[in-house]
Structure formats: C-alpha cells, structure tokens
Amino acid sequence: MAWALTPLTEAQREIQHLAQDFAEHEIAPYSAQWDRDAYFEPSLVEKLGALGFLGMLIPEEYDGLGLDTLTYLVALEEIARADASAAVMISVHNSLPTQMILKWGSADQKERYLRPMARGEMLGAFALSEPEAGSDAASLTTQAVRDGNDWILNGTKAWVSSGTKGDVILAMARTDTPDDRRGARGISAFIVTPDLPGFSVGKKEDKMGLRASPTVQIHFSDMRVPGDRLLGAVGSGFIYAMQSLDNGRLGIAAQAVGISEAALRLAAAYAAERKQFGHPIKEFQAIQFKLADMAMRVAAARALLHAAATAKDRGERITQFSSMAKLLASEAAMAVTTQAIQIFGGYGYVKDYPVERLFRDAKVTQIYEGTSEIQRIVIARELYSKR
Ligand code: CAA
Numbered sequence: 001m002a003w004a005l006t007p008l009t010e011a012q013r014e015i016q017h018l019a020q021d022f023a024e025h026e027i028a029p030y031s032a033q034w035d036r037d038a039y040f041e042p043s044l045v046e047k048l049g050a051l052g053f054l055g056m057l058i059p060e061e062y063d064g065l066g067l068d069t070l071t072y073l074v075a076l077e078e079i080a081r082a083d084a085s086a087a088v089m090i091s092v093h094n095s096l097p098t099q100m101i102l103k104w105g106s107a108d109q110k111e112r113y114l115r116p117m118a119r120g121e122m123l124g125a126f127a128l129s130e131p132e133a134g135s136d137a138a139s140l141t142t143q144a145v146r147d148g149n150d151w152i153l154n155g156t157k158a159w160v161s162s163g164t165k166g167d168v169i170l171a172m173a174r175t176d177t178p179d180d181r182r183g184a185r186g187i188s189a190f191i192v193t194p195d196l197p198g199f200s201v202g203k204k205e206d207k208m209g210l211r212a213s214p215t216v217q218i219h220f221s222d223m224r225v226p227g228d229r230l231l232g233a234v235g236s237g238f239i240y241a242m243q244s245l246d247n248g249r250l251g252i253a254a255q256a257v258g259i260s261e262a263a264l265r266l267a268a269a270y271a272a273e274r275k276q277f278g279h280p281i282k283e284f285q286a287i288q289f290k291l292a293d294m295a296m297r298v299a300a301a302r303a304l305l306h307a308a309a310t311a312k313d314r315g316e317r318i319t320q321f322s323s324m325a326k327l328l329a330s331e332a333a334m335a336v337t338t339q340a341i342q343i344f345g346g347y348g349y350v351k352d353y354p355v356e357r358l359f360r361d362a363k364v365t366q367i368y369e370g371t372s373e374i375q376r377i378v379i380a381r382e383l384y385s386k387r
Helices: 010-037 045-052 069-082 086-093 097-104 105-117 236-273 285-313 321-351 355-366 372-382
Strands: 124-127 143-147 151-159 170-175 187-192 199-204 217-224
Touching: 010 045, 010 069, 010 124, 010 355, 045 086, 069 086, 069 236, 069 285, 086 097, 086 151, 086 236, 086 355, 097 105, 097 124, 097 170, 097 236, 124 151, 124 199, 124 236, 151 170, 151 187, 170 217, 170 236, 187 217, 187 236, 199 321, 236 285, 236 321, 236 355, 285 321, 321 355, 321 372
Parallel strands: 124 170, 143 170
Antiparallel strands: 143 151, 151 217, 170 187, 199 217
16 A cells, blocks of 8 residues: 655646556556567557646646656656556656756757657657767767768667657767867767658667667767757757756656556555465465565655655755665665565466566666666765765
C-alpha cells in the first residue's frame, strides 16, 4: 500500500489519477507484448500529447501544462508502474530536449520546436553519449565545423532513447578545433531533425530490458545544420546538458520508483495467494522480512525523490539531490525487483508473470543518465562545491 509521503494538492491528485487511468487502460494491457516484440507503439505519442503529458513542464504560453516538478514526477511514477519503456520516452522528452529549448532556445526555436513538442506533434530525444564517450561525456568527438551560416556535423551518437521516432534531437558536438581544444567548454548543443541531409539512424540496440523503447545509434555524415539550429551560446552545450541531466535524473528516479512499486504490489499479492506448507507464504517471516525491506526501500526512494522535486520547485540547485534521488531509487529498484522474483520463486523466473520484466527494466536505471558510480562522484564532489 503506497501512501502520500508528500501531501498532494487536489490538482496534483487529479493529474496523478489521470496518469493512473491512462496507464491502466492504454498501456498496461499491452506492455508484456510490446516487451516481447521490442515494439514501440507510435500511437502512444499522439495519445500522450492529447493528454498534455508531453508538455508537462512547458508553460501554458507554449501549449504545455505548466506543471510543477512534483506533479510531473508523480504522474511519471504511475506510467512507470505500467511500463518503464513508456516512462523513459516521457521522461527524456519532458526533462531534457524540451527543457533545454525552453531555457536556452531563441523565440523562433520555441515557436518551431517547443510548441509542437508540448502538443506531442514532435517527440524529443537527447544525444550526448557516443560509442567511446559514456561516463566521460566531455570526451565526445562528434565535430561541428562552421561553413558560412551553417555547421557541418560529423560523428556518431550512441544510446539515443526514442531515436527512431525522435523528431527533435538535442545533439552535443565539439565546436572547438584540433589546435585549440577546450574540453567541456568546447562543446555546443544543436537542434537536429531527421530531415537534415547527412542524418541517418544506425544500429538499433537489442536490449535486456526497456525493450519497447527504441535505443539507437545516430550517424551524422557531413550533415549540414542551419546556423539557427545552434542552441544558446557556442561552447555552452556541455553545461546545458549537465544542468538538464539534473532534471533528467529525477525522471529516471521516478521511473525506478514506479518499477519498484509495481514489483512490491505484485509480490505482496502473490504472497497472499500462494500457499506452501498449508499456509499463504505471507505468513512466513522469511517472506514478511523481504516484503518489509521492499516496502521500506520504495518509501525511502520516493521520499528522497519528492524532497528533491520540491527543492527544485523552490528554485534550489539540485545537482547533488537529484543524483542522490536517482542513486537511491535505482538501487532500490534493483533490490526490490530481485526480491520480488525470489518471492515468486520459479514463477518469477518465467515470462508468464511480469516480475522478470520489471527486473530487466530496473537494471538500466543504474546505468543511463549517469551510472550509479557517476552519481556517487557527483554527490561526493558537491560536498566541496562552492556553487
Ligand atoms: N550543472 C551546471 N554545470 C555543471 C554541472 C551541473 N550539474 N556539472 C558540471 N557542470 C559544469 C562544471 O562546472 C564545469 O564548468 P566550468 O567549465 O565552468 O568549470 C563543466 O561543466 C565541466 O564539468 P566537470 O569538470 O565536472 O566535467 P567532467 O568531465 O569531470 O564530467 C561528470 C563530469 C559528472 C562525470 C559528467 O561527465 C557526467 O555526468 N557523466 C555522465 C554522463 C551521463 O550522465 N550521460 C547520460 C547520457 S543521456 C541518457 O542516458 C539519456 C537517455 O537517453 C535515457
């Protein structure tokens, strides 16, 4: 039984119920099949757009819902309970590309991209990582070279979520030169669309989990990008990406809490039904102790996430808080889904029940948007930060 750790307002509860209802009717009945087929359902984007869920953090003046962070994350948790793949698509879109355009985009970029993204007419993706640049994101090598008003981009981006459908991809590329390398300050952000000559989608990853979320490589081959697609200032792209990941990591934490909550509920229900040695297994302390630890982990992860969300809504700097929330929630998701499988026993190990999918989906939350090790580095560094 989940309870409201942070008292929600009437308006927040309304959005939560809307997400719950949508997830229950439009997502949950299909998630097992989508996972089996590694299938991304395109109509989801349209339906989520109609609800306003692709513009949750975008102000109403740009056709978004203009919600606060807590409401957004509560809604995201509900979607993740039904399907973590749908949740990551919503999280990336709402937390990364749309927020980057909102914060650093020109008036024209907001009209051309942010408004249709808020309505769900364009789906956003985020391209920072490369085959050789993961945790060390600033070592990326995709190069952008000025050509008149345009930029010519060459390179390969990796692990791009929603990359096959991505209509608006925020791509980070080097704008420094081989003679004048500037590290993290030599990277700029570009608004890339698949219609640009030289853009192509490469390998689609065959993943352990999150199979209904397409993850691809994207190639830029002498791709000509008009000058008005540069986001903000030259050389600031890495900083924009890092600041946006402060928000993105809250979304992944909400996804992890949703996965954990789903696993806890399934395990508790199964333990009440399943009889061994003449008793429902929930009567055995071995099972009770597992359920108790699972419930505690979910509550702790949710509490930290909500605290971070409200800090963000108060306008505080949340770099450390968001890494803590993501770290705790993703470690909790792995522990909780592992124990859920243990409670289900053999039935947890087969695809007839959803817990094995939850376990596979949970794993990536310890990896993407910064591994658990990177989150620890950020948390430790922030102890000494003067910012
Ligand atoms: N907010 C604002 N500025 C920040 C910042 C933040 N959170 N973090 C770093 N910066 C700034 C620093 O202040 C510094 O600026 P100055 O030049 O003014 O000093 C600059 O960025 C460089 O920072 P660092 O020196 O700390 O950079 P670093 O190379 O040591 O890397 C890191 C730091 C934290 C390890 C970073 O590389 C990182 O987060 N790595 C993980 C990458 C990651 O999370 N990738 C996610 C991929 S996207 C994804 O998974 C999405 C998806 O599709 C699901």
